[in-house]
Amino acid sequence: MNAKGNKGKGKGGKGYGKVGAKRHSKKAIRETILGITKPAIRRLARRGGVKRISALIYEESRTVLKNFLETVVKDSVTYCEHAKRKTVTALDVVFALKRQGRTLYGFGG
Numbered sequence: 001m002n003a004k005g006n007k008g009k010g011k012g013g014k015g016y017g018k019v020g021a022k023r024h025s026k027k028a029i030r031e032t033i034l035g036i037t038k039p040a041i042r043r044l045a046r047r048g049g050v051k052r053i054s055a056l057i058y059e060e061s062r063t064v065l066k067n068f069l070e071t072v073v074k075d076s077v078t079y080c081e082h083a084k085r086k087t088v089t090a091l092d093v094v095f096a097l098k099r100q101g102r103t104l105y106g107f108g109g
Helices: 038-047 057-082 090-099
Strands: none
Touching (some): 038 057
């Protein structure tokens, strides 16, 4: 125990009156998903062997990518919080992907 009677985790605890540093403030909601440009989607499709791309594919692929990343990030943050850390590591992402059945090799674990 330290001077204030709290176990572990540095000097002084956070009582009801204390507020820690606000790390991640919510920015104004804007369409950051549009940062995935049409040429970027086209390049990914080319890498996958696609020759011709329908115009409707671009919006659909943005939606699918957003949903996939949301689940991976949510699981990664859950692993990080469980370990009482504030930094998401590569291993957190590897375990989150493994949990979804998409094992990734080459990043430890």
